[in-house]
Amino acid sequence: MSERIREKLSILADAAKYDVSCASSGSNRKNNNGGVGDTGNGICHSYTEDGRCVSLLKILLTNFCIYDCKFCVSRKSNDVKRAAFTVEEVVSLTMNFYRRNYIEGLFLSSGIFKNADYTMERMLGIVKKLRLEEKFNGYIHLKTIPGASEALVTEAGLYADRMSINLEMPTEQGLQMVAPEKSHREVEKELNVVRNKSIEYNSERKLIKSVPKFVPAGQSTQMVIGATSENDKEILLTADRFYKDFSLKRVYYSGYIPINNDDKSLLPLIGTPPPVIRENRLYQTDWLMRFYGFSVHELVNDEHPDLDLDVDPKLSWALRNAHLFPVDINCADYKLILRVPGIGVRSAQKIVAARQFGKLHIYQIKKMGIAYNRAQHFIRCADSPFSLKNKNAAEIKQTILQEGQSKWVPKAPAQLSLF
Template sequence: MEDRLREKLTILADAAKYDVSCASSGSNRKNDGKGIGDTGSGICHTYTEDGRCVSLLKILLTNYCIYDCAFCVSRVSNDIKRAAFTVEEVVALTMNFYRRNYIEGLFLSSGIFKNADYTMERMLRIVKKLRLEENFHGYIHLKTIPGASEEMVTEAGLYADRMSINLEMPTEAGLKLLAPDKSHAEVKRELGIIRAKSVQFEDERKLIKSVPRFVPAGQSTQMVVGATAETDRDVMHMANQYYKAFSLKRVYYSGYIPISHDNRMPIIGTPPPLIRENRLYQTDWLIRLYGFAVDEIFTEVYQNLDLDIDPKLSWALRNLHVFPVDINAADYQLILRVPGIGIRSAQKIVAARRFGKIRIHQLKKIGISYNKAQHFIRCLDTPVQFNEPDAQRLKRIILRTSQSKYANNQFQQLRLF
């Protein structure tokens, strides 16, 4: 690799690291044996929904940008080294890295230079060259450019596996404060285009088998959290609206990293705790997969998630009247709400009790987190407890048990050395 291309790769791969929305789950693009690469197998690592690790070449087409978003390292006012790939360079890099077994796909985003269509046209040329000229069947995640024409967005969807556009801030007010040149309306417009075209192509495929697939892995978006004053409740309400309106595969939550001295940004000495990201993702799963509503998890008083316990446990401690849950009689949805019981464990419990009453040792064998769940369930041989449960006392017990278990695991690991 020549020195100038290596320098570009260093600059533009580093600039791309702030975009976390690069999971590659959900695509079913197949190689017919005549092309190169295959989406089905599982230099950035991401994970599919079934846990497979997938390596992607994650780069920006350019870090030049006409916008001055206060939270972005590539903003026009930032004094950084700039670079831009040509269309041919991105294609060559992707193919060379793939042939060396370094990657399984491409994640391509970009700053905006000149205007949205000028940038989007170059990104479209890249994916078309990869698919049509290089016969590349690996995974491609393409970030769409806010304000790009409907025609280009639609055409790009025929070649990309997943497309996404960043919402940036959870609220319009926060976006106007930090990125006044952008708007949520542009994001909604492009998400709406992809959603409508996906439905159209899917309907046509029911009648005509030769209709091409359109964004088979769906679309996603990303929000920066911690740069403005939105609560976790605000963040999750916005995410839930976008899930429903645009059938998103994922919403990604990126903790604000202080990279600017702009006086619009919050005055903080250190980044927001990464655990906040984790709690938001856990809440996201509760809403998408566990049947929780946003207004069940949050209230007017409780608008931010606990950082020391997960959101399901937090909800349970605030709703002790729901418990204990009788494992041998409760329905599946109620069992799902027990802290320490996941989806697979709940399914196993429902299946197992058809053959008889479930006891404690069977629950442990199923694989639930019994140390946590035991305070919220009853089964055939659960000891009778006479004390009325107290939320703060239960929280202390669970935290103490978790810390003790962690310390014991650390000790056992040290003994191996």
Template sequence: MSERIREKLQILADAAKYDVSCSSSGSNRKNHNKGLGDTGNGICHTYTEDGRCVSLLKILLTNFCIYDCAYCVTRKSNDIKRTAFTVEEVVDLTISFYRRNYIEGLFLSSGIFKNADYTMERLVRVAKKLRTEHKFNGYIHLKSIPGASDELMHEAGLYADRLSVNIEIPTEQGLKLLAPDKDRKDMIQPMNYLKEEIIQNREEKKLFKKAPIFAPAGQSTQMIIGASKESDKDIMFTANNFYRNFNLKRVYYSGYVPISNDSRLPGLSSAVPTIRENRLYQTDWLLRFYGFKVQEILTNEHPNLDLDIDPKLGWALRNLQHFPIDINKADLQLILRVPGIGLQSANRIVEARKFQRLNWEHLKKIGVALNRARYFITCNSSQFERKTYSESQIKQFILASSQSKYLKSVTPQLSLF
């Protein structure tokens, strides 16, 4: 690798780290005719739907940009070193890194050169060259450029496994404040087009087995959290709207990293705590897989998530009138709302109780976190049966239990010193 390419790689890989939406789940592109790579088998690390870790070359095509978004490190007014890869350089890097077993796929984003179509056309050329000239069957995720034409979006979907358009700021008002040159409509239009094309392609695949695949891993988006003043309630209502209206695979939440003293932004010392991102992802999970609605978790009285406890526990503590439930009789949807019981454990409970009444020992073997669940359920045992505790008491007990478990886990390491 030449010194010039090495320098470009260092600059453009570092600039790409702010984009967190690089999951490779949902694609099953197969390797044919002795091509390179296989998405099914999987330099950022992401995870497939079945939990396998996949390494992706994660870079920008360029950090030049015509926009001046206050929250973005590559904004045109920022005094940073600028550079750009050619299409051929990205293709050569991907193939070279794959042959050395460094990566199994590519995550390619970009600043905007002249306009949306000019930039998107180059991203598509990278994917097309990899697929058609090098027979590369590894995972490819392209960041779609807001405002790009439908024709380019269609071509991108034929070569990429996943496409994503970042909505960047959760609300339109926040976007107008921090990125006045951008229009939310330019972000919505390609997302809507991709949704329609993905649905149509699924129907075509049912009728014609050899119909070309189109973005098999679907589309996703990302929101920057903490650059503007939206509450967690605003953020999750926006995410829920995008899941419902655009069939998104994922919404990603990226904590704002302070980069300037712009008066429109939080101060340089007010980085978004990682725990806030985690709580948003947990809420997202509850909406997608546990049957919760946003308004159950976040309300006008509680517009922000409790950073001390997870959102499911927070909901349960505010709704103690629904508990305790009998684990041997309650339906699956109620069991899923019990803190300490996950999807897999809930399904195991429903199956296991067909054969015998479950007690605390059974639940422990199934994988239930009894330090949390014990306050919200009863079962075929007198031990741990719930007493009448208040919301604050239960929260205190659970936090104390979690702290105790943490101390036990670190004590052996501390004793070495």
């Protein structure tokens, strides 16, 4: 690797670390043309402690940008060193790193130089060259460019496993405060293109097997949290709407981080940067919405517009709804068991399956992998000595906090070095 390429990689990999929407599961692209790599049913990836995926070659095509978004490290007014890869350089880096087993795929984003279509054409050129010339079958996550033409976005979807476009801020009002040149309408337009094309290609494939796959791992978006003053209710309502309207696989939440030590441009709006634990609570709530059957208004509402940072959102909901507990695990409905703090999807399934053979006791429940120290306050087994009625919500919360079962503060995010 030449010194110039090494310098570019250092600059553009560092600039890409602020984009957290790089999960790589969900694709099933197969190596059936004698090429390089195979995504299988998802790829092998490593994570930082706060859940960020670092197994991909995660870079920007360029950190030159015509926009001046206040929260972005690549904004045109920011005094940073600029660099740009050529199409051939990105292809070469991807193939060389993959063959050395440094990475499992490519996450490619970019600043916008000249205009949206100019940038998107080069990103499309990279994925086409990888797929068609290098016969690369590894994972590719492509960030589309706001305002790019429908034709370019559609063609890119034939080569990428996942596509995403950043919503940036949870509300249009917040976006106009920090990035007046952008709009949610442009983002929605591109998300709509990908959703409609996915439906179209999937319908055709039912009749014609040779129809190519279109974004097989789906699409996602990202919101910066804490750069503007939206509360958690506004953030989650936006996420819920985008899940429903555009069939998103994921919504990512990125806590605002001042990009320079002396960067005070947003502090008049937000006071101080948001705590990292807030980002974690949003992810936990998002998980409850997608896999546990919770609605947004059950978790946040006018009375509780922000998530409790001391305890996870499932426990917070249970404490506010003490009248529903304790749950008798020997006869309660599966959906209600699933809402018990400390019981996950698999554990709830095990409980429902096991109770068919007799009443369940505490020792049996403990063997099913549940967090019993937390769940014991909300369930009744065949031999439970007490029920939730013995303690009020405040006492239960204090007990759990003292046990250290629910308060987990992740370390500051860090991206692993490629060298």
